[in-house]
Amino acid sequence: MLPKRIMLLFILGLSLLxxxxxxxxxxxxxxxxxxxxxGVSGEYAFLRPGRFFQPAVEAHTGMFxxxxxxxxxxxxxxxxxxxGGSVVLYFRESGxxxxxxxxxxxxxxxxxxxxxxxxxxxxxxxxxxxxxxxxSVHLRAGWRWIWRWGTVALDGGYGMAFFDGDLPVMISADxxxxxxxxxxxxxxxxxxxxxxxxxxxxxxxx
Numbered sequence: 001m002l003p004k005r006i007m008l009l010f011i012l013g014l015s016l017l018x019x020x021x022x023x024x025x026x027x028x029x030x031x032x033x034x035x036x037x038x039g040v041s042g043e044y045a046f047l048r049p050g051r052f053f054q055p056a057v058e059a060h061t062g063m064f065x066x067x068x069x070x071x072x073x074x075x076x077x078x079x080x081x082x083x084g085g086s087v088v089l090y091f092r093e094s095g096x097x098x099x100x101x102x103x104x105x106x107x108x109x110x111x112x113x114x115x116x117x118x119x120x121x122x123x124x125x126x127x128x129x130x131x132x133x134x135x136s137v138h139l140r141a142g143w144r145w146i147w148r149w150g151t152v153a154l155d156g157g158y159g160m161a162f163f164d165g166d167l168p169v170m171i172s173a174d175x176x177x178x179x180x181x182x183x184x185x186x187x188x189x190x191x192x193x194x195x196x197x198x199x200x201x202x203x204x205x206x
Contacts, residue, residue, distance in 0.1 A: 025056075025095065027151050029203030034196070035107050035136055035161070036062035036082040041201060043088065045095040054095050056088040064109065079110040086140075096146040101155065103140065103197075108133040129170045130182075134163035138197040146205055153201040158194065165190030 027043040039062025046055050064080040084105035091098055112129045142155020166181045186193045 024146070024149070024205035026206040027153075027201075027203060028206065029151065029153070029201040031060060031062065031199060031201040033062075033199035035105055035159070036060055036084060036199070037064040037080060038062055039082065041203075045088075045090065047093065047095050049093050051093070052091070054090040054093060056090060056095065056099075058086045058088055058101070058103075060084055060086075075111060075113045077109055078112050080108060082107045090144070094146070096144045096151075098143055099141070099153075099155070101140045101142070101157075103138050103159075105136045105138075106133070107136065107161075124173050127172045129172065130167055132163070132167060134161045136161040140197055140199070142199070149204050149206075151201075151203055151205045154199070156196065156198045159197040160192055160194045161186075162192045 025045045025047055027041075027045070029041045029043070030039075031041050032038045039060055041058055041060035043056055043058040048054065060082075061084075062082040064077055066076070066078055068074050068076040082105055084103055086101045086103035088099055088101040090096070108131065110129065110131050112127060114125070114127050116125050136159050138157055138159030140155045140157030142153055144151060144153040163186065165183055165185065167184045169180050169182050171178045171180065183190065
């Protein structure tokens with residue numbers, strides 16, 4: 001516990017140093033958005049005076065909270081993980097203001113649903129479990145604000161996700177399991193879909 005507290009105090013001390021924004025290339029942030037869920041990110045900006053743009057690289061990880069979506073048969077998300085990164089271009093020497101970015105994400109989720117089978121003559125309740133994953137690429141544009149050590153960024157854009165339409169499904173009932181595959185489609189497609197990407201980040205510049 002003590003080393004963690006010392007590290008947090010060290011980071012806080014660095015962030016409070018009276019350095020201008022252009023001397024703070026690191027951005028450590030909490031983030032929320034689609035498709036990454038809720039998580040953390042780290043960014044390093046290669047700030048050099050006199051250049052038309054200032055490049056940066058960013059990596060992040062996130063997850064969606066476990067939740068149940070009610071319907072005729074409730075479906076639960078019982079686990080998820082997102083890993084991704086971006087190449088970012090700022091247009092100010094201070095590494096704030098307007099920016100554009102191109103990114104990649106790998107997203108995984110475990111989905112479960114419980115079926116009570118109450119309509120059968122001899123009901124045999126069963127659980128259906130599946131793991132769904134996809135890769136996505138996206139282009140974004142946004143704005144970053146930096147006040148001394150604090151930083152906030154908001155961006156959005158458009159992305160394309162690629163997935164396998166043959167979804168593995170595990171059916172469990174009465175202590176027995178059976179595996180099968182089910183064809184799925186997302187907005188009418190069995191291999192890719194397009195949609196909006198949104199991110200909100202807040203943290204410290206170091």
